[in-house]
Structures are given as structure tokens and as C-alpha cells.
Amino acid sequence: MDFSLLGLQGLRQVFNVHPVFVHFPIALFPSALLLYGLGIALNWRAACIAGRACLYLATAGTLLAVMTGLMAQDTFPHSERIHHMMQTHKTLGLLIGP
Numbered sequence: 001m002d003f004s005l006l007g008l009q010g011l012r013q014v015f016n017v018h019p020v021f022v023h024f025p026i027a028l029f030p031s032a033l034l035l036y037g038l039g040i041a042l043n044w045r046a047a048c049i050a051g052r053a054c055l056y057l058a059t060a061g062t063l064l065a066v067m068t069g070l071m072a073q074d075t076f077p078h079s080e081r082i083h084h085m086m087q088t089h090k091t092l093g094l095l096i097g098p
Contacts, residue, residue, distance in 0.1 A: 016072035024061030028054045069093060 014020065035051030038044060073086060 016068065016075060018065065018068040018072045021061060021065040021068050025058045025065060028058035028061060032058060066093065 032051045032054035035047045035054060039046075039048030039051055069090065073090065076086070078086060
């Protein structure tokens with residue numbers, strides 16, 4: 001199997017992987033809410049199970065996003081203004097994330 005055909009070569013050029021992991025909780029938390037809502041409204045057990053799986057995956061994604069963000073903060077070249085923006089981003093991420 002030729003893994004180069006999967007389209008993942010761009011990950012080698014990513015400066016840090018934090019943006020890759022941020023999108024998982026952004027997509028999975030609303031999906032969990034939707035699936036739980038459908039499961040409760042329609043008395044559909046499989047949707048509730050899928051909602052729980054999305055919730056667990058979103059939590060794992062949140063932890064990965066926080067860890068990669070904390071690792072990336074010192075590797076990113078920045079000025080005083082960008083440092084202030086990054087501190088705001090970090091504070092909001094830590095308040096919303098965990």
C-alpha cells in the first residue's frame with residue numbers, strides 16, 4: 001500500500017500540530033448534543049450511544065488540543081502584540097476547553 005496517496009504529506013510541513021487537534025472538539029461536541037437530543041426525543045438508544053462516543057472523543061480531543069497548545073506556545077516566533085493575542089487565546093482555551 002502506498003501511504004503517500006492518502007494526502008497526509010502536508011503534516012510534515014505544519015509548524016505545530018495544535019490547529020489539527022482543535023477541530024475535533026469543535027465538531028464532536030455539537031455532534032454529541034445533536035445525537036443525544038435525537039436519542040432522547042425519538043427514544044433511539046443507538047443515537048444516545050453514538051452521542052456518548054462523540055462526547056468521549058471530544059473530551060480526548062480537547063485534552064490533546066490543550067496539551068499541543070501548551071507545547072506550541074514557546075515554539076512560535078512572536079512580537080509583544082502577538083504574545084498578548086496568544087495569552088488571550090490561551091486563557092479562553094483553558095476556560096472553555098476543560
